[in-house]
Amino acid sequence: MSQTMKASQGQAQARELVDMSWDPITRIIGNLGIYTKIDFKNQEVVECKSTSSMFRGYSVFMKGKDPRDSHFITSRICGICGDNHATCSVYAQNMAYGVKSPPLAEWIINLGEAAEFMFDHTIFQDNLVFVDFCEQMVKETNPSLLRRAETTPAPHGDIHGFKTVADIMRAFNPFTGQMYREALQMSRLTREMFCLMEGRHVHPSTLYPGGVGTVATPQVFTDYLVRLLKVLDFVKKAVPCNDDLFDFFYEALPGYEEVGRRRIMLGCWGAFNNPLHVDYEYRNMNAWGSEMFVTPGIVLDGKLLTTKLVDINLGIRILLGSSYYDDWVGEETFVTHDPLGNPVDQRHPWNQTTLPRPQKRDLENGNYSWVMSPRWFNPASNEHLALDTGGGPLARLWSTALAGKVDIGTVKATGRSVQINLPRSAAFPEMQLEWKIPQWSNTLERDRARVYFIAYAAAAALYFVEQALGEIRAGNTKVFSDFDVPDDAIGCGFHEAVRGVLSHHMVIRDGKIANYHPYPPTPWNASPRDKYGTPGPYEDAVQGMHIFEENGRDKFKGIDIMRTVRSFDPCLPCGVHMYLGDGTVLKRLHSPTLGTSVGG
């Protein structure tokens, strides 16, 4: 097996390419198919296309409805992070109605959302992603790696209790492994925390524009805190466990850092509003956006391009190119200028008109997905950047670390890292975890960031509980501010869904919804090729990838591809569907030029 990774340089030589596809991709939320062309001789994925096979039409059927119904409706977009949508919609409605929630309501929403991050990252990492790294799977795909893991001591064995790396892998065997089962339990405990704040998981009952209906007695916070302390024990074990496993992959499989690697182009729209600053006024959005407890930002080639929500907002472009929709370029322009007087593009979500055009799938030369292609227009370079979210945590930690703004005791951004300070808990003493900016935006770092962000969310929640109890002890128990719905208004909300950037854009006319476009993370990550031919992030991360799997073509599982796609935490009701080919050669192509055209 070759241990270096080089993309094909497209020499004029015939390559034997095999079509391999995985549809549906399992252990994700929603419908995703991954279609590839693989050069088994050179162990390289030469081309990748990502397709979603579902259209429901939220932006279509929300037109003409009461604007106050938006968060109830948009929650139903996603069955694992519906509350992120509900929250983001409440933010957008608050802007449109000109209402500011009482501080206690903001702390309650932050506590609910923190619990959602803890729940969702835990179940996705340990019960879905880690099946790709578990003993059963590694035995099937890389038996020699498993043999090495059996004799490799786990560096943090003294903390998590697993002696060897293979013991860690065994702990993640589905339904029987210790960590797998503990994670399921933990995912329930954290969902109980969520329900204390937002009523129900996953479609909350107690969120409203203007605040919450949660009965804010000391009891809900006590009930939350007691559970949070149990989460701390789990997190203190999970982080070193993950570190040991990922570090082993780098060490045992030289070149694995290239798996799923793409240019560092990360977007984070910020999370956890600070009630001392947020007033939901668009004009002040840059100011209150920068006070969020996860700093918004766009990270390009390792540099922070901007942290300003207004810049982020104005740069959003929704492109077509390979999607089953008609263009809306000649349709109505709803918002010509933002409230600061900046021009708003016709391809911006405020001005989008969704015109579905069901058609046959054409993976070779035509349209192949229900997902559109969101891009961020970089005015400095005139490029439409195919930003990804790094599965959520990678972009959040990276942007927050570089911005160096967050400093709440339990969490501190240093400019190079994020320090997470966890107090003593039943099984472990006080512990500092530090996430350091990695060298690469790749599969393993997306996965590693996820477990660190569980710790981040837990640490932030400790701070939020303190603030919430502070309000209650001071007698500030109001959780809702009343409002009127204006006849005409616009609003936008920025938040982080668990798997990355989330925005909601609404236009109200005559007191009804005239236009509503939510942009969750998965359209960004799972997007197909846009009209400029730029592949979406999954496609880009998989294309040109070296294959480390030891199985040949006949028993090929595509494990490195699966790890890469799952590292983005696909969630396709929000945007896309994977299927494992049986290794049959569907078609052989001898194309001297293919390698060049898709090498990037």
Place this chain on the structure above:
Amino acid sequence: MTVLAQQTGDGAKSTDKPIHILWTSEGMSCDGDTVSVTAAQLPSIEDVLLGLVPGLPKVVLHNKVLAAETGDEFMAAFHKAAAGELDPFIFVVEGSIPNEKINGDGYWSSMGNDPTTGEPITLPEWIDRLAPRAWAVLAAGTCATYGGIHAMAGNPTGCMGLADYLGWNFRSAGGLPIVNVPGCPVQPDNFMETLTWLLYQAAGAAPTIPLDEQLRPTWLFGKTVHEGCDRAGYYEQGDFARDYNSPKCQVMIGCWGPVVNCNVTKRGWMDGIGGCPNVGGICIGCTMPGFPDKFMPFMDQPPGATVSVAIAGTYGSLIRRLRSITNKTVNEEPKWHHNRAELTSGYQPRWPR
């Protein structure tokens, strides 16, 4: 995934064929019902799969979100079942059923590809192949049961509930009607309890599952939200919340609890925690066949509530006044609790004073 239940203990059923659960969420869904079921604790999904619940047959689950396999390996069980080679199985449908007769060459949603043509297989095609062969057909969540949010007025996909697609008189291979467990999403334990009833029934340990006219399990959906709500006492006293700050009855600010069939206020969301009006969230009728359109706009007082609130307001305020008098009385200790140099409890002591 294919998780083969491990046999434990007495092995009473160890020679029985396992029951497969083929679960599709490829309708118009958000996968929220699958996610919800991972929250169940009464019993949990792993308890059922690992054979820890006494009397249940062996169960093999094929669900996209939890599957170890992917792609063709995952789809194999569905193709086998369609060919009559996987028996018995329970077919779980999550998500509303799109109308695939209205979109030409295109498709609204699909699951896997046809091995011969390479074209996507739509959900209605899967239902046609699997429903008639299934021992039982279970619709999970309001989308699959009655159409739900994606079947809202103005929707482009023409989607509907499973019984609208298969017909309300449909009978499965086991002779059962469709079993509906509505909820948006489904309440985790409501689903697991229905599934375990069906598994007991399949094992011959339970009679036919009792269902109402809307095909819901009667013991779960026979009462209204209001009948189980700890805020219903405020209604009785004509004491209503005017905004969401108040812990009182929410019917004037959008709650439909008095007319909605659902046990969430009794059961909570997870192990008694959370819920809807009991914790400050108006009932938007998410378990109902009329959801969502008949309940929108959600945050306005339901039209029917105007009369009932007025009546309850008159009668209730009198009740409230009377009760407040009694409440004041019972908030005072009996008069003989004192530290004076005398005994006034009514006891006549014989000792010398």
